[in-house]
Amino acid sequence: MAPDIGRRLRRGATSGAVVAAAVAALAASQAPEAIQPTTDNAGGDRAVGTGEGTPPSGEGSATGDSPYYTELPPLNTPPKQPGVPGTGTGPLVVTGPAEAGIPATVLSAYKRAEQSVRSTAPGCNLPWQLLAGIGKVESGQASGGRVDANGTTFRPILGPALNGVGFANISDTDDGAYDGDRVHDRAVGPMQFIPSTWATWGQDANGDGKKDPNNIYDAAQAAGLYLCANDRNLALKADLDRAILSYNRSTEYLNTVLSWFEYYKRGTHQVPDGTGVLPVDRSDNRRPGGLPGTTTPTPSVPVSPSPTSPAPKPGSQDPKPGTPGTTKPPTVPTEPTPVPKPPVTSPADKVAALAVAGNRQLTAITDSDFTGVPRAAALDASGKPVAKVNVRFEIVGATDTRFAGGKSAVTATTTSSGIASSPALRAGEKAGTFTIRATVVGRTLGAAEFAVSVTERQADTLVRVGEDPLSAATGTAFAQELQVKATDKGALAPGVLVTAEIVASKTDPKPATEGPTFKDASRTATFTTATNGTLTLKAGDLLAGDKAETYFLKLTAPGGGTLFVELKVTGSDSTPDPTPEPSEPGTPEASPSPSASPSPSSSPSSSATAPTASPSATVSKA
CATH class of the missing domain: 2.60.40.10 (Immunoglobulins)
Known part of the structure; x- marks a missing residue:
């Protein structure tokens, strides 16, 4: 079955039956509707919504104000040129000044960091060219791109000991774990984080389970988050300046980084790892070379001998000192120059299809958690899972349902089985239907979509x-x-x-x-x-x-x-029942007259003899 899947995917790449079969096999290896540990960045290990907002120390800086390269970019940037004649429909070949070339892996790390940070903090408007400007000034783009396939530098890049002699005085905070110094801290890696800052902002952006300041993917993503702290909008000049100064509190540093930032925005091109142009002039040492006790990149262009002397032949010994007509060339560090290698392919580039893994339809009642979450499978052209792929989950439609942390869009990374799971999903108070769309970050592949419905709570x-x-x-x-x-x-x-x-x-x-x-x-x-x-x-x-x-x-x-x-x-009961009024003369219902009531005079008459009553009767007859 597997070979057949491979052939069909190579012909049609993503036929429905093949993808379904591959996804079913992957999903079967997962616990039913298990909610995988999720990440908020390119491969990071932070729970979604945590960590990004922590501001840097108000008194410090990312680098501890360590030394930096002060060389400025060329004044002019030639336009990009079309492909080499005779290559047909081959890839575009870009030419330009050597200073505009950025090593392939380093460039990939900057762009991935931009995508990741923009997915979680779109209001920051982080441009990758800003990371490139800082990377150029801090380490010469990781010593000209001297990194392995994982993005880790071949040897640690360390700044000088921050012992208060010409620099800040920062006592050891990591027991030498990152910088090898148990007395004082040093700036570490291609983005030159001091250990105490890395402890707060360190990331695992390449998904290898480590937060390594000497890894360009980890360091670039950490730098992006650091620059976006305190709700900065880097599209605003004031916020951009504050962000750069939070990295190194120097006006010259600010101007140097801004110069490279604008230079890279006008045009760059990719060069093989290990072949980037190396700066030599540093803020603490204006002479070519480096600072004792630091790992300084080796210049990629050999130093030419004096015009008055013949060029030495390859393999020949240096002329003896004092020989007439010759000049002893300067000594160049003996660190071997790595053999150029082809550009590194990112995990996302290997993906041929992104498919739904698990339930395509999700339901919940208002104001409650969903029992399942969206899960997507990244597959290569042969139907095999692809790990370490950044997958963006986005809620599309009119709804107040949100992912954990109140987010409407999050980024998760595929596991070794090729499955990416979103964070927990909670329904809001609004009932209705909408869609959750999963896409591969940095690619234009077809999306994996989930139909979601929220129903009202009921009572019969x-x-x-x-x-x-x-x-x-x-x-x-x-x-x-x-x-x-x-x-x-x-x-x-x-x-x-x-x-x-x-x-x-x-x-x-x-x-x-x-x-x-x-x-x-x-x-x-x-x-x-x-x-x-x-x-x-x-x-x-x-x-x-x-x-x-x-x-x-x-x-x-x-x-x-x-x-x-x-x-x-x-009816209103504010008026009491009516009291009987005196009746008008001649009305029987009127109040009894005094003569009808017993009176003292009547008592004697009742006891009087008949003769006594006779006169009255008589009178009445008269």
Whole structure:
């Protein structure tokens, strides 16, 4: 099967069946939906979102203000030239001054660092030419590109001991681990970090498991993050100057780096590793050569003898001192010049296809973590996995779902099995569908895409807690508290968005146009259930309105939960019951007259003899 996969990939490179088979084999070796340890940079080991914002020491600098090369670039930069005649459609050959040439591996490291930092800090606007300018001034582009295939210098690049004699006085902070000096610190590597700064900003950008200041990939990425600290925007001149001065607090240093930065922006070209032009004039020693006790790059151009003397033949011995007509040539260090080698191919260049590994569709409910994460497989032309490839995962669409750390885009690195996994993914409060797109950093290969959906939290039942009637007089507020419990399939349902609406009828629940309102004078509102699945309207949250009648509060939730709560509005009881008024004359219902009430005079009459009563009767007849 494997040979067949290879042939098919070589013909069509990325047919669906072949990629699927290769991806399935890779995914099978991973734990199901395992969330791999993720990185935020090109191959780094920092968790996403951590470390980038830590500012450098306010009193120090990245290099401890160590010496630097002071040579300036040529004034003119010739334009790029077309390919060599007769090469057909071969690659473009770029010519230009030797000073514009940057060794292949070093150039690759600068560009990779720019891509990585821009993926996590796009507002910094880091240009790789700035890294090249600093690398030129600090180490002559890693001693002219004298690095191995992994990007590590053949021998450590060390600055002088920072012992306070002509330099800063920095006592040892790393026990000699990086600089071999247990008394004082020294600047280390192609970007010349002092150990204490490297301890904070060191990176593992080439994925070899080490943070090595002598590795150009690690050092370039660390330098990029350092320059972007404190939310700098390097597109602004003030921030650019501050960033460079944070590297070395010297106005001459600033001007030298800016000169190379502008020079490289006008045009550069790639040269084989080990063949870069080496600067010789340093800020602490204006004479060619170097500083005793440091590893100084060997000039790539041999020193010519005096014009008055014949050029020595190869293999011949130097003329004896004092021989007439001859001049003894200066002694050149005997460090062997490495044989030029072809440009190093980065892991990304080996990738023929990037495919989905694992689930293509991811789902979650609002305000919760996804159970799985996007995983992509990098494959070469034969279907084999490619390790150490930088894969960018980006959320595309209108959503508030984010990766860990609140990021909408992150970069992870493929493992030895060719799988890159994004950080944990958390759904926001907005439901809907969107896409997560995975691409190979620095390449234009087809993307691996994931369909993502976020659904609302649901409740299939809403039940009122308590049965106290809700009533209020017109013009007042309901003084009773209303509490409702939401459940879904019998379990409490927290975080459910419940819609509340005041309606005129339970059987015909049309929105009411008068009567009760919420405090904001509206008759519709939304509420979210608490962690215990309950929803509470406190006393005073509902106002009765000015019309006495019975209304209903209708509550609905995604998932089908519905509840009607009766709201009774009565007439105002602020006026007491009417007191009976005195009746008008002749009205039977009027208050009893005094004659109808017992009186002292009536008592004797009740006990009087009949004769006593006769006269009155008589009178009445008269």
